[in-house]
Amino acid sequence: MITVGVDLAAADERSGLAVVEWSPGRAVVSDASLGASDAEIISAVRASDKAGIDCPLGWPAAFVSFVATHEHGLVSPPPPGAGAMWRRRLAYRMTDEVVRASTGLIPMSVSADRIGHAAFRAAGLLSLLSPDGAPLSRAGDGQVVEVYPAASLWGWGLTHRGYKRAGLASDLVSSLLTAAPWLSLGSFEPLCRRSHDALDAVVAALAARAAATDRATRPTAEQLPAAAIEGWIALPAGPLADLVDP
Template sequence: MRTLGVDLAAASKKTAAAVIEWYLDSQGKGRATLAHLALDVDDEAIVDLFGTSDMTGVDCPVGWPDALIPFLTGHLDNVAAPVLEHDGIAGRRLLAYRDTDRFCTAQTGLIPLSVSADRLAHPAMRCAVIQAKIAALHGPQSRDGSGRLAEVYPAASLKIWGLNGRGYKGRGSTETERLGVLLEALREQAPWLDLAGHEAQLAASDDLFDAVVASLTARAVARRRTLLPDEAHARAARSEGWIHLPSCGLSGLPD
């Protein structure tokens, strides 16, 4: 199995991709090797890597809140009712956050950035274009992650795996030090993962590190070891997207 993890930015710069190959060693034990690691990745490279991978985890929203479309259409057409439904802060939260965002917060305590009311909207627009390019070559991928593309959230994966993923993003010396500590903790908890000499690159780039975590989470998705939407969330997951949270520890990935 090959899993692709993509830490998606608004443009190629700071977009990272990581491919992990999973296999059994001569003793029948599960192992994994970081087979590809790249920074400043463009759309075409992502689509190509998707084509050679069994499962892709993308760190970016793959859809928008269902409530947002009628709200914007009502505003455009000067129809008051669908706009006034979202009067007040509670109503506006339905426009800013998806079902999966609220589910993620309930499970982990983390609050994902809003795809419609934060800077995350720009990468999400790029993600929509990439999804269309993938669909043209490989067929449409369900936004709930039931196909070969799934939305992931590295910060949540790290927290579930018991790794301290706070304060490692940035270019300062403190952030770099924390990233190095986090990388070492990952290596200790996942001795079956061969980073193939990329340790220095990973310790110097939170984007590359997040891509690796996204690829690890993609493995959990492929093995059906993530929290799936129940009946109450299933419809929204198909249209808005679904953040796949691991339901197993790191030790459960190579099995």
Template sequence: MHAAITFVGIDLAADPKRTGIARLRDTATQVVVEDVHVGADDDAIVSEIMSSRRAGVDVPFGWPRAFVELIAAHRMATLPPPPSTGPEWRREILYRATDLEVRRRVGKNPLSVASDKIAYPAIRWAGIAARLREQGISVPPDGSGIACEVYPGAALAAWQLAGDTYKGTKGAASRAVLVERLSERLPWLDLASHRDACVDDDNALDAVIAAVVARDVDLGLATPPPPELVDHASEEGWIWLPEGF
């Protein structure tokens, strides 16, 4: 008998009230969305991750190596002067290898965790990851543990479902269309009674997408870091993209 496997998706926001969580139940015959809700504190997130086979978390798992080195050198007054402080130099400092790889592969531009507001939920994740490690749960930045970094917008691009923005109140109509297209693209995914929740709130929809990508990672259907980026991914994190494009 095939035992049911649970996959979790987390759309992590700095504010627990805006954090989405989705849980998938994968059996031998179907993949059902068991629960989707928005609003989750750290205790709930830790509990969901620990009870899952794998969790996909929409948040950067680390900072650019060059940025970390710059901050450390600046603090110690050992930073060598760069030839220029122009856009190219800043780009090398502020973006991770995985950010640039996502841009190259699917044309999406991840936010810079070193210079954008995405740093707020990333700092929250650092604290949650510390709690998981305290419980004996391995959460390496490259996603080789129970939790992997995902980016729903890039996953949609990989599935050829990227289109009009679906975020916020103004994106409600686009979300309704996207949910229908997602059901067509992933016919094995049963949204059950949670379809309206995904249309009503983009945080809920992103959580479902994150859970689906976590399942792909577990099944070997997502792209790992290439050999030349393994070292960077071990420090900076790695955005796992589903295959199929």
């Protein structure tokens, strides 16, 4: 199996890309890079069995409706005292709330934070990846799944806060390799130690493996309609050791 991880940013130079090749008892990073272009991402994803993208794949349905309504000047203000909850539904997707409840981590708001710039790019990539113009699933049941490296690291018991500060990515690499002795970063280890974008891409590829092997959360039947529109963050549902075959 081949999994791909993409730490997607609005600009190529901040986008990380990693390819992991899996065999019984072993996983090898066969490629990792920074400055990933749309063409490079598309090529890598198409050659993979599963790709994890660290970026929202959709917007809150309430926000989409709000913008469409506001275009015609028909927005109704919230009732007194309900403003905070009203704004929260516009800012956060169902999957963001699920992650918050499960991990205590709060994903960036795709409609209110700068991550929206990367989401514009992600929407274009999904269109380019769609076969024969058929919409690509945003719920994670197709070739692409939305992932959240910090939440994946939390689930695996690894440092998930603060590692993006200068020099700390190297410490996380050491912890990751200790926790997953079957993982080889090969010649890309120095890059992962100095760049949290490259490291996040590797973690995204590991999370994609969890989703591909049914070791990650999936939306319930009740959650699926919203996930199909807004996207679904797949959280690893087991330890790192479960990712490799015995």
